Amino acid sequence: MESVIRILKNANKEQLLKKTLEKVHDNQELCNSFVTIMDNAKLNPESDSVLSNIPYVLKDNYSTKGILTTGSSNTLKDYIPPFSSTVYEKLSLAGAIMVAKSVMDEFGMGGTGLTGHTGIVRNPWDTSLIAGGSSAGSAASVAAGVVPFAIGSDTGDSVRKPAAHCGIVGYKPTYGMISRWGLLPFASSLDHVGVFARTVSDVAIVVDVLKGKDEKDMTTWDSSNINLEAHLNDSVNGKKLFYFKELCDISFYENPSDDLKKVIEEFNNTINVIKRIGIDVVEESFPKELLDAIPSVYTCISCAEATSNMSNLTGIIFGPRETGNINEMIINHRTLNFSSLIKRRFIIGSYVLQRENQEKYFVNALRVRNRIVRLMKEKFNNYDGLILPCSASHAPKIHGTTDVIRQDLATLENHMAIGNFGGFPSITIPNGMIDGLPIGVNITGNIYDDENVLAIASHIADSMPYEGQIAGDNK
Amino acid sequence: MKLIPTIGIEMHCEMKSFTKVFSPARNTYSKHANNHVSEIDIALPGILPSLNKECIRKSILMASILHCKLPQYIYFDRKNYYYPDLPKGYQITQSHEPIGVNGYIDVPYNDGVLRVDIHDIHLEEDTAKIEHLDTESLINYNRAGVPLLELVTDPVFHSKEEVIAFLEYIRSIYQYTDISEADIRKGQIRCDVNISVGEEGGPFGTRVEIKGVDSFSNIQKVIDIEVKRQMDLINDGKSSSIEQETRRFDEANNRTIRMRGKVDAIDYKYFVEPNIPKIKLDEELVKEITSNIVELPLSRMTRYKDLGINDDVVKVLVRDRKISDYYDEVLKCSVDPIVLSNYVATNIMGYLSKKNIGIQEFKIEPKDLGLLLNKLQKKEISSKQAKEIFEATLNGDTTILKELDNTATQNSNTEELDGIVSNIIKNSPKQVEDYKNGRTNLFNYFVGQVMKETKGSANPEIVKDIISKYLN
Incomplete structure (x- = not known):
């Protein structure tokens, strides 16, 4: 589908900005998507850049010099960074206009959008539902048509899951393609910069701007020979995708819910669509014990890295400084300002790193992670990508939602972490509706194969009627 | 136990x-x-x-x-x-x-x-x-x-x-x-x-x-x-x-x-x-990285000891790489290693510590010290002269040092020097008489006159021999 950004290129940018800010406020009222709204955002001198004066939303875990950056946490509720993330710098340099910074689960640690310090985020399709997390406000604002794109971050599925719940496109490129400099970390080996938009073309355009080696992030690599947008229309005839039988065959589930049945049904419909455009889709098997281990492997590694990454939050150099002697200052700061969900994860992380536990939990988790990644790479020798439903249902209700997931659905709800384990390029596109609410399908390919993955996603999205949809447009 | x-x-x-x-x-x-x-x-x-x-x-x-x-x-x-x-x-x-x-x-x-x-x-x-x-x-x-x-x-x-x-x-x-x-x-x-x-x-x-x-x-x-x-x-x-x-x-x-x-x-x-x-x-x-490792102190110590330098002086030389490097540079001018080691360990180190400066601020280049010591070794200058040149140079007067360098080709032609000495003796009757009356320190006056005449190029040992011949 044609890029929204390209269409807006010739719009009256002054009107666009004015209208966007109005929509920002509407969306804030409806969904509570934002921590900070840039009411004084100014137009840049119009340039040749494709993003010149295109408004966007930035997740509030990207450092923005001189502008509040909270990570949706009380520990940083007044923190104004003296330096900018590379993502923000690149977008500013390209002339894009940040109109708001979006609410997230505190420091990205959550999948609901309900744990930010400024309150819960609602789904614009139905405000009794979650938008998904952790990049909740970014997803909600793109789904509501506020901005053509928004930046998220993705450690387990924090871009790709909310994209599915909000009926939009969510893409995280290969690990290291975009610099993480200035991104408040959750789990460094799993953290990815990700982009939301309503079309595959738009995420391609934005990542083309963001990607590149950055001397401030040693994990970045030279991707100057990659041009995602230019390859979107490459032929996909004869490409091959696979899916896991263990997750997509309804007979593997005991007492499947109606929602799950519909998800699988829509998935099968999508497979048929894909086959019709000349892409082969094959059922494959993957060791069940490895699939079942994904949530715990993810928990061990992400919590371990998180507890270390967030040890700088003591209130000594920045953040609210508490009283007492030095130990009390640190303890009080962390006790008073972190939510209980985060503290629970810190305790898990600390536990699995303890000398007597490390081998059993953390090191074993690393081993399983490596096994999964190795196996996936073997599959990628024969396939262009893995395709799976993003979730067992449409977005769940706000009321009653927790991060605890039904055991039998745990793998279906968490498999996208495979993309983080291996640093694989991974994209969610909308592929159907259940009771008028969007669901998504995810495609994950081999590292460095982003052009191929996006071309496939683009062709598939073109073959279905969901790309480009805006929440509330049909009402 | x-x-x-x-x-x-x-x-x-x-x-x-x-x-x-x-x-x-x-x-x-x-x-x-x-x-x-x-x-x-x-x-x-x-x-x-x-x-x-x-x-x-x-x-x-x-x-x-x-x-x-x-x-x-x-x-x-x-x-x-x-x-x-x-x-x-x-x-x-x-x-x-x-x-x-x-x-x-x-x-x-x-x-x-x-x-x-x-x-x-x-x-x-x-x-x-x-x-x-x-x-x-x-x-x-x-x-x-x-x-x-x-x-x-x-x-x-x-x-x-x-x-x-x-x-x-x-x-x-x-x-x-x-x-x-x-x-x-x-x-x-x-x-x-x-x-x-x-x-x-x-x-x-x-x-x-x-x-x-x-x-x-x-x-x-x-x-x-x-x-x-x-x-x-x-x-x-x-x-x-x-x-x-x-x-x-x-x-x-x-x-x-x-x-x-x-x-x-x-x-x-x-x-x-x-x-x-x-x-x-x-x-x-x-x-x-490893192909460019500088020679380490232990190796230098062994090398210096093999040159016959005594242990205490060796320790002084290797304490600071820059001193040791300086020593090695001067050594390239084929001077006597032991004379040089003593010169570095006493004269130079003494000067550096008196002035509280490092060798990098020391004003005499290794090649100049090499020249000076060579002259001294060949008895072309006296140790007193060497000391004077050393001090003058450190005080900023580099002319003598340069002259020393210019006179690298020394005049040891006995016949020619004999002529010069005999002329000086002939033109200095008063000094000759005083000398013969016991003012033996006037000997250096004659040496000085010869040096002046030859702009310092005369071999002082030969000059002394000739002057002795005339005066005694």
């Missing part, structure tokens, strides 16, 4: 580098607090480490000098703990794969050599510096992120003399190789001392660690005090009360104090730093 102490050393030394090990802030001494600090050093949210290549090169160099086994991949670990001098809440260090392991170094000791086994050497970052005042504490982050090399020996020392010989030699290697200034006054060297006392030939006793000793003289004190404490306990039959523990030196009261025991040892929860990708160690790079 005979009790002997066994000692192992962990030597932390701040590395010299343009920027810090993981940040672009300058690594330099500053009298002001917090003026060499980047957002990385104070761990603002979202920072990432950028590994300094210069520090890696210097680490590889030192590991190679210590004959260590280098790793296949270089990577780092996080050492996690909370302390206000550690802004990130973890220190980036090398725990799983140090830059070098299982090495050794030969240290000059007494008149021989002491071989010290090296457990490992690794690269890490320094912490900030805290100053505790009466009612508050101040933190200076200039030191946060300064590269540190931590060198860990096996428990191989049995006396403080051995320990000090080792530390001094390592310090001189750091200085020779420009890896570190290794300046104790600037607090660049800190040591943890591990001490146990046991029966000679028997198993080691219980190990006690004394942390953060900051000078060589304190290390000697700590060894004396702790060895005595442990020996007294053993001799009193209380050896079981020696606990595996960490202590610190209480300088004011000249004792060591318990910090924590084994049971409350900190669990640092080490794990691999995810933000620094593993770097495959390139053999070519190692070759390139």
Whole structure:
């Protein structure tokens, strides 16, 4: 589908900005998507850049010099960074206009959008539902048509899951393609910069701007020979995708819910669509014990890295400084300002790193992670990508939602972490509706194969009627 | 039974580098607090480490000098703990794969050599510096992120003399190789001392660690005090009360104090730093780095001793690489090595210490000193003249030195000089008479006249012979 950004290129940018800010406020009222709204955002001198004066939303875990950056946490509720993330710098340099910074689960640690310090985020399709997390406000604002794109971050599925719940496109490129400099970390080996938009073309355009080696992030690599947008229309005839039988065959589930049945049904419909455009889709098997281990492997590694990454939050150099002697200052700061969900994860992380536990939990988790990644790479020798439903249902209700997931659905709800384990390029596109609410399908390919993955996603999205949809447009 | 102490050393030394090990802030001494600090050093949210290549090169160099086994991949670990001098809440260090392991170094000791086994050497970052005042504490982050090399020996020392010989030699290697200034006054060297006392030939006793000793003289004190404490306990039959523990030196009261025991040892929860990708160690790079190792002091000492220079002078020459380099430069002018060594060790060192300057500020170039000493050696100038030229040059008058250089082709033509001398004698009847009447110091007047006539080119020995012939 044609890029929204390209269409807006010739719009009256002054009107666009004015209208966007109005929509920002509407969306804030409806969904509570934002921590900070840039009411004084100014137009840049119009340039040749494709993003010149295109408004966007930035997740509030990207450092923005001189502008509040909270990570949706009380520990940083007044923190104004003296330096900018590379993502923000690149977008500013390209002339894009940040109109708001979006609410997230505190420091990205959550999948609901309900744990930010400024309150819960609602789904614009139905405000009794979650938008998904952790990049909740970014997803909600793109789904509501506020901005053509928004930046998220993705450690387990924090871009790709909310994209599915909000009926939009969510893409995280290969690990290291975009610099993480200035991104408040959750789990460094799993953290990815990700982009939301309503079309595959738009995420391609934005990542083309963001990607590149950055001397401030040693994990970045030279991707100057990659041009995602230019390859979107490459032929996909004869490409091959696979899916896991263990997750997509309804007979593997005991007492499947109606929602799950519909998800699988829509998935099968999508497979048929894909086959019709000349892409082969094959059922494959993957060791069940490895699939079942994904949530715990993810928990061990992400919590371990998180507890270390967030040890700088003591209130000594920045953040609210508490009283007492030095130990009390640190303890009080962390006790008073972190939510209980985060503290629970810190305790898990600390536990699995303890000398007597490390081998059993953390090191074993690393081993399983490596096994999964190795196996996936073997599959990628024969396939262009893995395709799976993003979730067992449409977005769940706000009321009653927790991060605890039904055991039998745990793998279906968490498999996208495979993309983080291996640093694989991974994209969610909308592929159907259940009771008028969007669901998504995810495609994950081999590292460095982003052009191929996006071309496939683009062709598939073109073959279905969901790309480009805006929440509330049909009402 | 005979009790002997066994000692192992962990030597932390701040590395010299343009920027810090993981940040672009300058690594330099500053009298002001917090003026060499980047957002990385104070761990603002979202920072990432950028590994300094210069520090890696210097680490590889030192590991190679210590004959260590280098790793296949270089990577780092996080050492996690909370302390206000550690802004990130973890220190980036090398725990799983140090830059070098299982090495050794030969240290000059007494008149021989002491071989010290090296457990490992690794690269890490320094912490900030805290100053505790009466009612508050101040933190200076200039030191946060300064590269540190931590060198860990096996428990191989049995006396403080051995320990000090080792530390001094390592310090001189750091200085020779420009890896570190290794300046104790600037607090660049800190040591943890591990001490146990046991029966000679028997198993080691219980190990006690004394942390953060900051000078060589304190290390000697700590060894004396702790060895005595442990020996007294053993001799009193209380050896079981020696606990595996960490202590610190209480300088004011000249004792060591318990910090924590084994049971409350900190669990640092080490794990691999995810933000620094593993770097495959390139053999070519190692070759390139190690092919340029400067000649180390032990090798120079051996070489100087072989030249016949006495031990005390050798020590003076190698104490500072720049002195030794200067010596070697002058030596290239084929001067007598022993004469030169004495000249450097007494005249030059005396001058430098009097002026309180380093050899790099010394005004006589090695080749000029070579020339001067050559003239002296060939008796073309007297040692008195040499001294005068030496002093004149240092006082800024380089003309004599230049003249000396111009007269490199010396006039030793006896016939010609004979003519000149006879003319002078003929034109100086009064001086000749005074001389013959006993004013023998006038002899030098005639030498001077000849030198003046020949613009200093005459061979003074021949001139003297001829003058004697005429006058006596």
